[in-house]
Amino acid sequence: xxxxxxxxxxxxxxxxIIRKIYTEALLSPIAYHNLAFLCNNIGGRLCGSPQADQVVxxxxxxxEGMKPDTVFLQPVTVEHWERGAKETARVTTTAAGGHNxxxxxxxxxxxxxxxxxxAEVVEVRNFxxxxxxxxxxxxxxxxxxxxAADPAPIYTFEAYGGAVDQRAYGAMQAAHFxxxxxxxxxxTLAHDDFPHTGxxxxxxxxxxxxxxxxxTNGADSLSRWLKADSRLKLFIRTTCIQHSPALSHNVIxxxxxxxxxxxxxxxxxxxxxxxxxxxxxxxxxxVVQSIEVLRLFKSLGLRPKHTIRLVLFMDEEYAQRxxxxxxxxxxxxxxxxxxxxxxxxxxxxxxxxxxxxSIDASAIQLKKIQEWKTLLLPYGLWSIEKGGSxxxxxxxxxxxxxxxxxxxxxQRYFDYQHAASDTFDKVNFRELQLGSAAMAALIWLIxxxx
Amino acid sequence: xxxxxxxxxxxxxxxxIIRKIYTEALLSPIAYHNLAFLCNNIGGRLCGSPQADQVVxxxxxxxEGMKPDTVFLQPVTVEHWERGAKETARVTTTAAGGHNxxxxxxxxxxxxxxxxxxAEVVEVRNFxxxxxxxxxxxxxxxxxxxxAADPAPIYTFEAYGGAVDQRAYGAMQAAHFxxxxxxxxxxTLAHDDFPHTGxxxxxxxxxxxxxxxxxTNGADSLSRWLKADSRLKLFIRTTCIQHSPALSHNVIxxxxxxxxxxxxxxxxxxxxxxxxxxxxxxxxxxVVQSIEVLRLFKSLGLRPKHTIRLVLFMDEEYAQRxxxxxxxxxxxxxxxxxxxxxxxxxxxxxxxxxxxxSIDASAIQLKKIQEWKTLLLPYGLWSIEKGGSxxxxxxxxxxxxxxxxxxxxxQRYFDYQHAASDTFDKVNFRELQLGSAAMAALIWLIxxxx
Numbered sequence: 001x002x003x004x005x006x007x008x009x010x011x012x013x014x015x016x017i018i019r020k021i022y023t024e025a026l027l028s029p030i031a032y033h034n035l036a037f038l039c040n041n042i043g044g045r046l047c048g049s050p051q052a053d054q055v056v057x058x059x060x061x062x063x064e065g066m067k068p069d070t071v072f073l074q075p076v077t078v079e080h081w082e083r084g085a086k087e088t089a090r091v092t093t094t095a096a097g098g099h100n101x102x103x104x105x106x107x108x109x110x111x112x113x114x115x116x117x118x119a120e121v122v123e124v125r126n127f128x129x130x131x132x133x134x135x136x137x138x139x140x141x142x143x144x145x146x147x148a149a150d151p152a153p154i155y156t157f158e159a160y161g162g163a164v165d166q167r168a169y170g171a172m173q174a175a176h177f178x179x180x181x182x183x184x185x186x187x188t189l190a191h192d193d194f195p196h197t198g199x200x201x202x203x204x205x206x207x208x209x210x211x212x213x214x215x216t217n218g219a220d221s222l223s224r225w226l227k228a229d230s231r232l233k234l235f236i237r238t239t240c241i242q243h244s245p246a247l248s249h250n251v252i253x254x255x256x257x258x259x260x261x262x263x264x265x266x267x268x269x270x271x272x273x274x275x276x277x278x279x280x281x282x283x284x285x286x287v288v289q290s291i292e293v294l295r296l297f298k299s300l301g302l303r304p305k306h307t308i309r310l311v312l313f314m315d316e317e318y319a320q321r322x323x324x325x326x327x328x329x330x331x332x333x334x335x336x337x338x339x340x341x342x343x344x345x346x347x348x349x350x351x352x353x354x355x356x357x358s359i360d361a362s363a364i365q366l367k368k369i370q371e372w373k374t375l376l377l378p379y380g381l382w383s384i385e386k387g388g389s390x391x392x393x394x395x396x397x398x399x400x401x402x403x404x405x406x407x408x409x410x411q412r413y414f415d416y417q418h419a420a421s422d423t424f425d426k427v428n429f430r431e432l433q434l435g436s437a438a439m440a441a442l443i444w445l446i447x448x449x450x
Numbered sequence: 451x452x453x454x455x456x457x458x459x460x461x462x463x464x465x466x467i468i469r470k471i472y473t474e475a476l477l478s479p480i481a482y483h484n485l486a487f488l489c490n491n492i493g494g495r496l497c498g499s500p501q502a503d504q505v506v507x508x509x510x511x512x513x514e515g516m517k518p519d520t521v522f523l524q525p526v527t528v529e530h531w532e533r534g535a536k537e538t539a540r541v542t543t544t545a546a547g548g549h550n551x552x553x554x555x556x557x558x559x560x561x562x563x564x565x566x567x568x569a570e571v572v573e574v575r576n577f578x579x580x581x582x583x584x585x586x587x588x589x590x591x592x593x594x595x596x597x598a599a600d601p602a603p604i605y606t607f608e609a610y611g612g613a614v615d616q617r618a619y620g621a622m623q624a625a626h627f628x629x630x631x632x633x634x635x636x637x638t639l640a641h642d643d644f645p646h647t648g649x650x651x652x653x654x655x656x657x658x659x660x661x662x663x664x665x666t667n668g669a670d671s672l673s674r675w676l677k678a679d680s681r682l683k684l685f686i687r688t689t690c691i692q693h694s695p696a697l698s699h700n701v702i703x704x705x706x707x708x709x710x711x712x713x714x715x716x717x718x719x720x721x722x723x724x725x726x727x728x729x730x731x732x733x734x735x736x737v738v739q740s741i742e743v744l745r746l747f748k749s750l751g752l753r754p755k756h757t758i759r760l761v762l763f764m765d766e767e768y769a770q771r772x773x774x775x776x777x778x779x780x781x782x783x784x785x786x787x788x789x790x791x792x793x794x795x796x797x798x799x800x801x802x803x804x805x806x807x808s809i810d811a812s813a814i815q816l817k818k819i820q821e822w823k824t825l826l827l828p829y830g831l832w833s834i835e836k837g838g839s840x841x842x843x844x845x846x847x848x849x850x851x852x853x854x855x856x857x858x859x860x861q862r863y864f865d866y867q868h869a870a871s872d873t874f875d876k877v878n879f880r881e882l883q884l885g886s887a888a889m890a891a892l893i894w895l896i897x898x899x900x
Contacts, residue, residue, distance in 0.1 A: 382832040
């Protein structure tokens with residue numbers, strides 16, 4: 001009976017704290033104002049760029065002003081690729097004359113140079129079709145990868161996952177058969193004129209060729225024009241530059257644990273973004289939500305027993321160097337017995353209404369977190385299931401740390417991801433703050449109950 | 451064992467059908483194109499207006515083209531209030547000069563006439579404060595109701611419910627103390643310049659006075675100016691007109707049941723909207739989703755055992771005459787033994803990602819629907835709970851019919867509701883279609899399993 005009462009009291013206190021976290025989050029505009037500054041005053045911030053430096057300095061100062069127990073920078077060496085001038089793509093058909101296409105270079109692509117390149121186009125839907133065509137039909141041409149993302153899955157990351165191979169490995173595959181460039185349908189379910197960039201990879205064994213993304217509307221048009229005129233010519237001009245690697249940083253801040261200062265609950269998002277938008281949902285929202293978690297703990301006077309550590313990762317988009325650097329250091333410190341991570345939480349799925357958490361952990365760890373369901377359900381956090389987490393915290397996996405992702409309503413995410421349309425106005429204040437509060441509530445529960 | 455197998459097979463078939471419904475909905479742009487036409491070519495459509503006539507004719511023709519078993523109009527007599535010219539509101543302070551305010555007349559309000567009216571302003575937060583001020587301090591003045599909606603509830607309809615009394619009954623209450631007009635803070639959680647209209651009610655016992663809504667930014671400004679200058683003057687001009695009642699219609703279409711044609715599953719949204727926006731989320735999305743349900747049944751060749759009846763209600767916003775007319779006729783036909791409703795489903799909470807159904811039904815009926823949870827959960831329909839349904843289907847309550855509302859993510863709904871910002875571009879294709887599919891899936895399950 002006594003045990004039952006104490007348990008009941010515990011649940012009750014937890015539920016009061018969580019309610020306070022949500023109320024404070026929904027009443028305070030600070031995170032939203034931070035996001036406005038990040039998007040409108042810094043903007044797109046690819047690693048190595050001056051804007052990436054700016055976001056490091058800005059978040060460091062912002063965090064120092066909040067007076068956590070410590071704020072520091074972790075050095076990270078990053079690649080520095082630059083898009084160059086606005087890209088040009090133009091189709092010339094014998095019948096219908098010329099048409100411009102909305103394209104953008106893919107990350108890490110070489111440029112065509114100012115002269116550009118012009119060639120015939122061969123359309124494929126996947127690497128098998130490319131292979132079937134073979135060198136005979138591909139050599140000297142531009143390969144057009146035009147497999148649409150599948151609209152049927154309810155969770156849109158599934159659709160993205162099924163289409164993104166064209167972007168990531170299209171140039172490498174096409175170059176193998178002698179293609180001179182690739183143009184890739186954007187991995188989005190939206191039908192519009194925005195090309196979506198993202199990283200692509202070359203293989204050491206084949207010559208790198210220029211790679212661009214085309215908007216979904218543009219891809220549909222190009223496919224139609226090709227049907228009418230298989231000999232049409234596509235002109236592409238990109239002026240990308242690969243600079244020397246640059247020194248950058250993860251930004252880290254902590255509230256030290258009152259009882260277990262060497263046991264760490266880490267959480268964060270990534271500072272960098274693609275260059276062509278404002279990086280609002282990817283991952284400006286994750287950055288300001290993570291900072292908001294610290295603010296919520298401070299302003300509500302929640303003193304954690306374990307150290308809660310905010311990590312704002314540099315370079316999620318290009319080569320994940322920030323996540324690797326953090327993971328390596330965590331392994332080193334763990335090996336020396338200096339600290340131990342008890343959980344890691346990443347927010348990098350857009351600032352939309354959260355639906356729960358995806359958990360990469362042992363069955364026992366998962367079950368423990370699922371026991372808190374009744375505390376989280378009143379806030380719409382209905383899905384607490386085994387699944388993938390996020391790329392920036394993967395470095396902690398060898399340490400057996402439960403890796404957790406904040407899961408949000410995914411319907412609009414790929415409308416904006418990596419495109420010029422990923423801007424501040426696409427973020428709703430309440431949706432953003434429900435995510436901040438969900439993160440803070442989970443961190444509170446882990447701290448109290450782990 | 452045999453029984454178990456058949457049950458298993460049944461679940462499996464249901465889950466395949468539901469998957470087909472969702473795939474068809476997510477692949478077909480028809481509902482979205484319908485919404486574009488409704489918003490961009492018809493636009494705001496208050497009952498009694500020419501646009502309300504247009505939407506009746508347009509939906510009738512659209513439905514006839516889909517060749518269900520029957521399409522017909524049910525006559526409904528509606529009030530016909532007209533806003534008149536764009537409203538003016540201007541504050542004159544002794545210190546800071548003049549300021550314009552973003553206002554709009556509330557539905558059913560009398561106008562000030564072209565001359566307008568000018569008076570001092572007294573600010574209150576609720577009817578108790580108004581009463582405390584009394585006739586002495588209110589007579590001859592404009593009462594400014596400025597209680598903000600509470601941002602703390604997670605489900606925003608709760609916030610709205612806690613603030614909307616000012617809009618609905620403010621003029622009646624203020625007039626009782628001799629006020630000459632009221633200006634009411636918009637019942638939204640957004641901070642912007644859009645005034646939100648909506649119905650307000652006069653009492654027979656007091657003289658009607660003009661009532662306007664002011665944007666939340668405008669309300670904050672007015673409150674600030676009042677603090678600096680309690681004697682400031684507010685000028686308001688509205689030119690609303692109350693016309694004679696008009697004949698309008700509910701639009702009804704059916705697929706007749708193959709086994710129980712006299713047992714009806716009804717579903718729908720409302721045709722009318724407020725005049726100042728496009729009525730996109732309120733309730734254009736409900737209209738096109740309901741039409742889409744019929745299309746999904748037709749295109750997938752789903753032949754229901756019971757009659758499924760689409761009802762597009764006229765006049766949800768003003769006096770709910772369409773819902774009343776439908777309910778009265780249902781009662782009459784039920785009394786005559788001509789037909790029996792087995793369920794009614796309303797979609798009028800915006801075209802956002804659906805989270806489940808709110809069910810006003812007996813415990814037994816509720817439990818039956820909750821048994822389908824595992825079939826609906828893969829589609830994000832996690833909340834199937836007892837709760838309110840919708841106003842248009844209330845007329846069926848005396849018949850003991852389970853009344854069901856499609857519940858959607860509520861965070862953005864009141865940003866747009868009843869405002870000029872409720873436009874087509876605020877609707878996401880996939881979110882809209884997840885709602886269409888959720889409705890169709892539930893109707894399929896009710897038809898199969900009731």
